[in-house]
Amino acid sequence: MIDIRALRYFLAVVDENGFTAAARSLHVAQPAVSMAIRKLEESLELTLFHRRERSIELTDEGHTLLAHARRIVQATEDAELEMRELHGLKRGEVRIAIPSMLGSYYFPPILMAFRHRYPNLQLTVVESGARKIQQMISEGEIDVGVIVSDTPPADLESHCFLRDQMTAVMLRDHPLAERPSVSPADFFQEDLVVFKQGYFHRETMERLARESGYALKIGFETNLLPLIKQIVRHGFAITTLLTMVIEEDADLVARPFSEPVWLDLSIAWRRDGYLSRANRAFVDFLIDHTPNATTTHGT
Known part of the structure; x- marks a missing residue:
């Protein structure tokens, strides 16, 4: 029978990429982690890690166990939480x-x-x-x-x-601010300040560029909203944001795209x-x- 604590230790070693770091995250002594993994391997009659001098790596068997271990530990934690919550x-x-x-x-x-x-x-x-x-x-x-x-x-x-609209955002005296809406052709001619990969802001801009047949002219890349607004405020670039973001910024304006871009x-x-x-x-x-x-x- 697999010990749930051993599976927790196993996941910690994988996630922390080492026995010492895993012990630190678990707040236990490092030998306790090593012993638990060794007993787990003995009970399964399998080697779960390639142990090298300065690193470890999952074996094929370890990779197979990993998916099961995550499901088992998560289900156990769900059950424990649900039982505790019966108290209200x-x-x-x-x-x-x-x-x-x-x-x-x-x-x-x-x-x-x-x-x-x-x-x-x-x-x-x-x-x-x-x-x-x-x-x-x-x-x-x-x-x-x-x-x-x-x-x-x-x-x-x-x-x-x-559900809100992604709009082109620029300085109030920017030439595009005079228009009721902004076309992709005009928008993608400008230097842009964008979020990093993985954020819906960046994905929306990349999708719009791809569908319109243009490329992003990235001048700045940052996830810091105050910095994005400062860059736009000083005229170094324009961007696209949800309308709510600039409602209190009198010097910035938001213009819808010629084909509205909705975000759910x-x-x-x-x-x-x-x-x-x-x-x-x-x-x-x-x-x-x-x-x-x-x-x-x-x-």
């Missing part, structure tokens, strides 16, 4: 990942209102790109997160809560995993604030 929603943690644009301009009042309603719950907010967030949810690193609602992964359930964003969680009562409370709270949203499943 008096404590708990919401772990949510949010793209920086929404984290700065859409979610703050929602997070504060939720905390006011559930003062005993802890909120842990992680910033990341929408594609990375999908992976983090699937692998159990976070419980819920915001993803782009184009083609949700098969293992996620999602609820669309926001969803709150998502593992479809086959256990959604804790704390996280379910947050999802329901968000849905109550977006009554016209819809729930979808991955395909």
Whole structure:
């Protein structure tokens, strides 16, 4: 019989890429990790790691066990959490990942209102790109997160809560600001400030460029929204942002594209995993604030 603790140690060694780092993350002595892995290998009669002087690497057998180990440990943690929550929603943690644009301009009042309603719950907010967030949810690193609602992964359930327009953003005295809308041809002639790969902002710009037959003229690349706005404000580049981002910036203007570019964003969680009562409370709270949203499943 496989020991669940040994599987946790096994995953830690894989994720931390070493026995010493795994022991540190687990807050145990390094020999305890080594012994647990050795006993796991003996019970399976398999070698799980190639041990080299300064590194380790999974064997083929180790790779086979890895997928099973993640599912088993996640299912165990789900069961333990569900049993604890039979005592009621008096404590708990919401772990949510949010793209920086929404984290700065859409979610703050929602997070504060939720905390006011559930003062005993802890909120842990992680910033990341929408594609990375999908992976983090699937692998159990976070419980819920915001993803782009184009083609949700098969293992996620999602609820669309926001539909907004991506607009061309520029300095108020920029020549393009005089037009009611901006064509892709004019937009992609300009130097651009863009987010890094993996963020919906960057993916939207790349998709628009690809569909229009143009290339991005990237002048700056950063995930820092204040820096993006400063670059645009000083006339070094233009960009595209959700309209909400510049509502309070009098010196910046947003113009729709000649063919409107809509973005649908969803709150998502593992479809086959256990959604804790704390996280379910947050999802329901968000849905109550977006009554016209819809729930979808991955395909």
